[in-house]
Amino acid sequence: MSSNANNKKSYNLTPTVPIKDWDQYVWQSYDQIASELQDRISRSPRRKTVLVVECYPTVRQEEIIQALQSRLNLTKVIRSEQAAMPGEQIKALIQRYLTDDRVFGYMSPCTVDEFYSRELLQDLKNEADTVEDGLVVVIGFGASLVAEGDILVYADIARWEIQQRYRSKEFGNWRLDNREEETLRKYKAGFFFEWRMADRLKRQLFSRIDYYLDTNAKDDPKMVTWDALMAGLRQTASQPFRLVPYFDPGVWGGKWLEEKIDLPPRENPYAWGFDGVPEENSLYFQYGSVRMELPSINLVFFQPRELLGDRVYARFGAEFPIRFDLLDTIGGGNLSLQVHPTTDYIRSTFGMNYTQDESYYILDSKPGALVYLGLREDADGEAMLRELQLAQEGEISFPAEQYVNTYAANKHDHFLIPAGTIHCSASDCMVLEISATPYIFTFKLWDWGQIGLDGKPRPVHLEHGEKVIQWDRTTSWVEKQLVNSIVQVGGGAGWREERTGLHEFQFIETRRHWFSEPVLHEANGSVHMLNLVEGEEAVVESPSGEFEPFVVRYAETFIVPASVSSYTIRPSGPSEGGKIATIKAYVRS
Incomplete structure (x- = not known):
């Protein structure tokens, strides 16, 4: 049984993927890591060894240096970023991608070598070459530009941990000397510039890496051979799995x-649950007694065909195009009244290939819960924009109900939200948001007078929003096209299948299954992302024994790779004999 299944019959906050047959290729602690590196070095007949430690930005390089210096006999340490351009010069070069906006930039095509001085790189190469005997360590983001090395270690970090280091002001963006800057702007620089550049380098080094180093936990590193990591990625891409959620x-x-x-109480209540965003979430790999954390985007980068399917990979490249997340307003407030950019606008303005189409699946709600969706038939666009501007200036409270439709939001309703449609979840909804992956492109139109947790008004983007609002999406169209457009498409003894969306403008298809007996799901050329939306527990099984039974629980999102030829889902544990439901999303043919 997968380690996803344990005796605790509740939402699993730490799902892991057990990696078979590679336990002897993992090391935990700097003592073990240094011992393995020393053993590797001692097997070489050369008098000199160059160890390159290529680092993702915000990796704690000094921690690694100090750990190696105290455990290995280092002849020289070369910090590659001594050859990088000064921060002010880099900032000037990338300003067109960062822009002056607090939230939005433009997707940068930059590569790390553009920000290194060729002359200074040569100086560092010469410095490494002059050493004739011993161990030379070259470390930094861009270390692989200095030397190919005899041993290449890739030091990685999960996206969520990067954000925590931004928030704590431990780190700013690479070379920008902005640790004290607000987190929104640091995240923007990461999203549009830094992470794109770092991911390009990671993929470029794919065939050269010897060891992979997990640096997420302070002073608690884990290292595996690259072969062991790839074995883990291959196993994961051949079976159902979950990402590590965060809130x-x-x-x-x-x-x-x-x-x-069962999350720990917080002074500020939880709003978001990220349980299906491969660009942001991580994976836990269990090698024997050692649990390693890695960005789940690595699975997309290095197993794209097996995970996504050839058809989806051909269309999107090594990018996971579907996103599930949770939005909690039960006992809370309204989300911002918002709109997402059209494909043409997001491509021309931000450099993205496709847009943030989405939907709201109501996982739960309280009586009186509402969703705002589309414009009223009698909405006056010019008047609406004028009042939105006055509201933004603090002159009035925007009368949203005069312009925007409201619909009762009941459990298991599904509201479709193609880009350009005004929408918002009001208080007392628990939303499972099923969306395309570009996830930060929300143009807030009105934020109900709310102040962000940082004490500042949250950014409102009327100047973008007014350019993408689809003014013809009014009441009659919305009710026909976007509200509970649910059709039964299959059924049998103990089960039925419903098409619940998304809209024909959107590339995602969603299917809901209600069942008390096992339901068979067949591969269709696309990765599947699912959530157990009704019932306490279900088990996912392979009719042909391709993978071990995999247990999921209420509200958990899980992924079935395209390489899985077929699978069944049945009620299990406390749900045996009862009726449960899943919703599944995939990329349409």
Whole structure:
């Protein structure tokens, strides 16, 4: 049985993927890591060894240096970033991508070598070459530019941990000397510039890496051979799995996540649950007694065909195009009244290839819960924009109901939200958001007078929003096209399948299954992302024994790679004999 299945019959906060047959290729602690590196060095007939430690930005390089210096006999340490351009010069070069906006930039095509001086790189190469005997360590983001090395270690870090280091002001962005800058701007620089550049380098080094180093936990590193990491990625891409979820507070946060998922109480309530965003979430790999954390985007980069399917990979490249997350307003406030950019606008303005189409699946709600969706038939666009501007200036409270439709939000309703449609979840909804991956492109139109947790008004982007609002999406169109457009498409003894969306403008298809007996799901050329939306527990099984039974619980999101030829889902544990439901998303043909 997968380690996802344990005796605790509740939401699993630490799902792991057990990696078979590679336990002897993992090391935990700097003592073990140094011992393995020393053993590797001692097997070489050369008098001199160059150890290159290529680092993702915000890796604690000094921790690694001090650990190696105290355990290995280092002849020289070369910090590669001594050859990087000064921060002010880099900032000037990338300003067109960063822009002056607090939230939005433009997707940068930059590579790390553009920000290194060729002359200074040569100086560092010469410095390494002059050493004739002993161990030379070259370390930094860009260390692989200095030397190919005899041993290449890749030091990695999960995206969520990077954000924590931004928030604590331990780190700013690479070379920008902005540790004290607000987190929004640091995240923007990461999203549009730094992480794109670092991911390009990671993928470029794919065939050269000897060891992979997990640096997420302070002074608690884990290292595996690259072959062991790749074996883990291959195993994961051949079976159902879950990402490691994380939860974040927000001004409109509710109480559902804290109560239903058993999260520790916070002064500011949880607003978001990220349980299906491969670009942000991580994976836990269990090698024997050692649990390693890695960015889940690595699976997309290094197993794209097996994970996504050839058809999806051909269309999107090594990018996971579907996103599931949770939005909790039960006992909280309203989300911002918002709109997402059209494909044409997001491509021309931000350099993205596709846009943030989405939907709200109501996982739970309280009586009186509402969703705002589309414009009223009698909405006057010019008047609406004028009042939104006055509201932004603090002159009035925007009368949203005069312009925007409201619909009762009941459990298991599904509201479709193609880009350009005004929308918002109001208080007392627990939303499972099923969306395309570009996830930060929300143009807030009105934020109900809320102040961000940083004490500042949250950014409102009327100047973008007014350019993408689709003014013809009014009441009659919305009710016909976007509200509970649910059709039964299959069924049998103990089960039925419903098409619940998304809209024809969107590339994602969603199917809901209600069942008390096992339901067979067949591969269709696309990765599947699912959530158990009704019932306490289900088990995912392979009819042909391709993978071990995999247990999921209420509200958990899980992924079935395209390489899985077929699978069944049945009620299990406390749900045996009862009726449960999943919702599944995939990329349409």
